[in-house]
Amino acid sequence: MSSDVVLRLAPENWPFSLECLPQPAYMVGGAVRDALLGRSREYWDLDFIIPSDAVKVARAIARRYQAGFVLLDSERQIARVVFPNATADFAQQEGESLETDLHRRDFTVNAIAYNPHSQSIIDPLGGCDDIKSGLMRMISPRNLRDDPLRLLRAYRQASQLGFTIETNTQNTIRNLASHISQVAAERVRVEIGYLLASPQGTPWITKAGEDGLLAPLFKNANHHSFTKLAAVDTVANKLAEHWPQLGVKLQNYVRDTVKTTWLGIAKLACLVHQQPTAAELELQELTYSRAEVRAVTTALKLFPQLKFADSVREQYFLFQEAGIVFTATILLALVDDNLVEPMSGTHPFQVYAPLISRYLNPDDLVAHPTQLVSGKNLMIALNIPASPLVGELLKEIAVAQAEGKISTQQEAMEWAKAIIQQ
Numbered sequence: 380m381s382s383d384v385v386l387r388l389a390p391e392n393w394p395f396s397l398e399c400l401p402q403p404a405y406m407v408g409g410a411v412r413d414a415l416l417g418r419s420r421e422y423w424d425l426d427f428i429i430p431s432d433a434v435k436v437a438r439a440i441a442r443r444y445q446a447g448f449v450l451l452d453s454e455r456q457i458a459r460v461v462f463p464n465a466t467a468d469f470a471q472q473e474g475e476s477l478e479t480d481l482h483r484r485d486f487t488v489n490a491i492a493y494n495p496h497s498q499s500i501i502d503p504l505g506g507c508d509d510i511k512s513g514l515m516r517m518i519s520p521r522n523l524r525d526d527p528l529r530l531l532r533a534y535r536q537a538s539q540l541g542f543t544i545e546t547n548t549q550n551t552i553r554n555l556a557s558h559i560s561q562v563a564a565e566r567v568r569v570e571i572g573y574l575l576a577s578p579q580g581t582p583w584i585t586k587a588g589e590d591g592l593l594a595p596l597f598k599n600a601n602h603h604s605f606t607k608l609a610a611v612d613t614v615a616n617k618l619a620e621h622w623p624q625l626g627v628k629l630q631n632y633v634r635d636t637v638k639t640t641w642l643g644i645a646k647l648a649c650l651v652h653q654q655p656t657a658a659e660l661e662l663q664e665l666t667y668s669r670a671e672v673r674a675v676t677t678a679l680k681l682f683p684q685l686k687f688a689d690s691v692r693e694q695y696f697l698f699q700e701a702g703i704v705f706t707a708t709i710l711l712a713l714v715d716d717n718l719v720e721p722m723s724g725t726h727p728f729q730v731y732a733p734l735i736s737r738y739l740n741p742d743d744l745v746a747h748p749t750q751l752v753s754g755k756n757l758m759i760a761l762n763i764p765a766s767p768l769v770g771e772l773l774k775e776i777a778v779a780q781a782e783g784k785i786s787t788q789q790e791a792m793e794w795a796k797a798i799i800q801q
Contacts, residue, residue: 387414387417387419388406388410388411388493390495392423393423393425393465393467394423394444394446394464394465394467395440395443395444395462395467397495397496399436399439399440399443400429400436400495400496401429401430401432401436402496403430403477403494404428404429404430404436404494404495404496405427405428405477405492405493405494405501406425406426406427406492406493406495407426407427407428407481407489407490407492408426408489409424409426409489410424410426411492411493411500412488412489412491412506412510414493415491415507415510416510416540421464422464422465423464423466423467424465424466425465425467426467426468426470427467427468428471428472428477428480428492429469429470429471430472431471431472433456433458433469433470433471433472434450434453434456434457434458434469434471436469437458437459437460437467437469438458440460440467440469441460444460444462446460446461446462447459447460447461447462448460448461451468455470455471455473456470456471457469457470477492477501478501478503481501481503481504482503482504482518482519483518483522484518484522485517485518485522485523485526485529485533486506486509486515486516486517486518486529486533486536486548487504487505487506487509487516487517487518488506488509488510488514488515488516488536488540488542489506489536490502490503490504490506490518491504491506491507504518509545513540513541513543514542514543514545515536515537515540515542515543515544515545515548516545516547517533517545517547517548517551520551520555523552523555524555526562527555527558527561527562528559528562528566528567528570530552530555530556530558530559531559531571531587531592533548533549534583534584534586534587535573535574535580538573538574538577538580538582538583539573539579541579549590552590552592553591556590556591556592556594556595557591557595559592559595559596560595560596564664564665564666565666567596567665568665568666568667571584571596572638572639572643575639575642575643575646575647576640576642576643578612581609581611581612581646582609584608585605585608585609588600588604588605589605596665597651598661599650599651599653599657599661600650600651604649607649607715608646608649608650610714610717611642611645611646611649611710611711611714614710614713614714615629615642615645615710617728618709618710618713621728622735622739624739625706625709625735625738625739628706629641629642629645629706629707629710630642631706633670633671633674634670637668637670637671639671639674641674641703641706641707641710642707644671644674644675644678644704644707645678645707645710645711645714647662647667647671647675648675649714651675651679653679654679655676655677655679656676658676658679659672659676662675662676673704674704674707675707677700677701677702677704677708678704678707678708678711679711681697681700681701681704681708682708682711682712682715683715684697685709685712685731686712686716686730686731688734691745691781691782692778692781694734694737694746695745695748695777695781698737698745698746699748705738705746706738709731709734709735709738712731713728713731716730744781748777748780749780750773750777751776751780751785751786751787751788751791752773752776752788752795754769754770754773756788756792757769757772757773757795760792761792761795761799763799768799772795772798772799775795775798776791776794776795779791779794
């Protein structure tokens with residue numbers, strides 16, 4: 380084992396001392412694999428196998444370092460310790476030996492152990508050779524069948540590592556593809572999220588679809604869906620070149636608590652039914668959050684309308700309905716145009732440039748109206764009760780302001796009076 384690997388795995392880099400671990404104890408999984416690949420991590424995600432008393436060891440470490448403690452599985456004796464810049468999972472060894480435990484894992488590259496006490500690598504399944512060859516190779520068909528999420532994980536990890544899937548493994552995945560329907564929707568959604576998050580994931584989610592893994596999840600996804608998916612990445616890059624600010628917004632999360640980007644929302648919209656109501660039901664079945672469902676359905680509803688929003692009035696109401704979903708909406712509109720008429724020069728952008736400019740200008744009153752008067756002001760000044768009429772008057776005042784017909788509170792009141800009189 381090279382000195383570089385030893386340095387990357389060195390206990391001095393851990394959030395706790397090596398003396399906290401019993402002998403023997405083994406680090407396994409992604410941290411070992413990434414160290415062998417020469418990858419460093421800002422955030423440590425560590426996994427340890429302990430022959431006995433794994434939860435007791437984890438609890439003692441959490442207590443010593445005043446870190447968070449989570450019991451993940453009482454039956455299988457798995458616990459997590461949460462540090463400010465790291466998590467460490469401690470699992471009881473499965474079977475009578477370390478090798479038995481490693482033989483129960485998903486892929487050879489994830490079945491390599493590191494003994495920090497002796498600084499040695501244990502690799503009974505040839506994972507190191509597969510890392511050098513850039514291959515995702517299954518340990519056994521049974522292991523994939525026992526946890527069918529591993530079928531999809533092969534594509535996700537191939538995407539993240541820049542690997543390919545070994546032929547026999549891919550054939551096995553195709554044969555077991557229908558088993559993915561046995562997995563809880565929440566777990567599937569996490570893997571899909573990783574694949575949608577970057578351009579590297581796009582060809583792999585397409586491959587997963589071709590191999591039958593997406594059919595039980597996205598029942599309406601077809602060849603055209605995957606063509607659109609690839610176009611999203613292409614168009615997003617071109618948008619970022621023309622409007623860097625829009626490129627940044629596409630990488631923003633829908634919400635701080637929802638780790639899906641607006642680029643991811645546009646891609647997700649390609650995989651579901653194109654009718655918003657049907658798409659809503661589909662996404663709810665997959666347990667997507669209310670914010671994600673609303674984002675996808677709003678983008679699907681509005682993107683066909685963008686091209687025809689010519690008047691200030693039409694644009695005002697479109698921006699009001701789209702809100703922050705505009706970024707995904709404009710991306711879908713451009714993708715749709717690009718597939719109908721392949722992008723040449725800046726032709727498709729010319730159609731949508733005025734809308735994009737409005738959206739990116741915080742002072743534009745069409746995309747970002749400011750309120751001249753409040754509903755309460757209107758009710759007092761015009762002596763009218765609270766009713767839907769008040770909301771309608773506020774809308775008409777905002778449109779008139781956007782059109783440049785009024786600009787002061789007094790003019791807004793006069794405008795409202797004229798509407799009531801008519």
